[in-house]
Amino acid sequence: MIQGSMVALVTPMEADGAPDVASLRRLVEFHLEQGTDAIVAVGTTGESATLDEDEHCEVIRLVVEQVKGRIPVIAGTGSNSTTEAISLTRRAKEVGADACLLVTPYYNKPTQEGLYLHHKAVAEAVEIPQILYNVPGRTACDLLPETAARLSQVPNIIGIKEATGNLDRLTEILRLSKPGFLLYSGDDATACEFCLRGGxxxxxxxxxxxxxxxxxxxxxxxxxxxxxxxxxxxxxAGLHRDLFIESNPIPAKWAVAELGLIGTGIRLPLTWLSEDKREPVRAAMRQAEVVSAS
Incomplete structure (x- = not known):
């Protein structure tokens, strides 16, 4: 079972936006030392929307290579194109990912039947454990508990990342889905209660x-x-709040750079954290005691 605290890893970048391989390797080692239970490579926080397919798959490959089987690596392989999602998922399997995370098809606003058929098609095309990812605040579509439960019957769809922050969803999906279906919070602010309730x-x-x-x-x-x-x-609590003071992953990348783990590279249309937003994030880091109070 893949469980525990799984980091949606930022993708370190050079000043020109190219993936920073040396920093990526160091970042993976940092998480292994700190007890992270699994790494999600090239999800939303990893700037999947701005990497081309070859870069996307190379970052996954590098993470798998650096982890060396010590913890699971989950590859972000979702797309609003079913064909592209299948291609990314197939390539992630080829480079050794342990599972894939597939966001609901964004922008084109499919029906519940379209969501079901999309995820079913990817699962049937690529024999690798797959995790659904529901984040309607970004995708403009909502994978309802009933649809998640239907998809839980597909053998290699093993769980769902539920990022609505609605804890009632947890209860409903647990009730409707097949036994053993895994539920992961995608909302840091409610993750504690989510796991106390059985996530x-x-x-x-x-x-x-x-x-x-x-x-x-x-x-x-x-x-x-x-x-x-x-x-x-x-x-x-401060980090849960202020790492979203601007669009994710802008504050997270800034904070990781403040820890000295990565440089300041980020890709347009994302920009570096605004000057006036930096002190709130620093204060949240001090509250969590990841930087000194001085």
């Missing part, structure tokens, strides 16, 4: 900046230790 983990932006605390918080929540989980989560 299997989180695919996290906050884990880019505070991986050790996210690992400990999710482990406590999954063990049913509410007091410990909520105490840790209170330290992380």
């Amino acid at each position: 299997h983990g989180v695919i996290s932006v906050t884990a880019n900046v505070a991986p050790r605390l996210m690992h400990e918080m999710i482990a406590a929540a999954r063990a049913g230790d509410r007091a410990k989980a909520e105490a840790i989560d209170a330290k992380l």
Whole structure:
């Protein structure tokens, strides 16, 4: 089972926007040392929307190569084109990813039947564990619990990243889906409660900046230790909020650069974090004790 605190890894870039391979390798080692339970390579936070297909697959390959099987690597391979999603998923399998994360087809606003047939087609085309990803705030479509439950019957669709922040969704999907279907929070602010209520983990932006605390918080929540989980989560609350002070991954990349782990490269149309937004993110980092209070 893939479970726990899974980082939605930022993609380090050079000043000209080219992927920064040396920093990517160091970043993977940082997460291994800090207890991250799995790495999601080239999801939304990894700037999947601005990498071409070859770059996308090369970043996945590099992460797999650096991890060396020590934790699972989940490749972001979703697209609003079913054909492209199949191609990306097939290539991710070829380079050794353990599973794939497939966002709902964005922009073209499919029906629930279209969502079902899209994900079913990808799953049947590529024999690799696949995780659905529902984030209607970005995609303009919502994979409803009933559709997720239908898809849970497809043998290699193993779970869903539910990023609505609506905890009632967790209860409904658990009730409707086949036994063993995995539920991951895609909303850091509600991930603690999500796991206390039976969720299997989180695919996290906050884990880019505070991986050790996210690992400990999710482990406590999954063990049913509410007091410990909520105490840790209170330290992380500022990061959960202010890593979205501008569009993700802008604040997360800035914060990881503040930790000295990556440079300042980012691709248009994303821009570096605005000057007036930096102090709130620094304050959240101090609250989580990932930087000193001085």
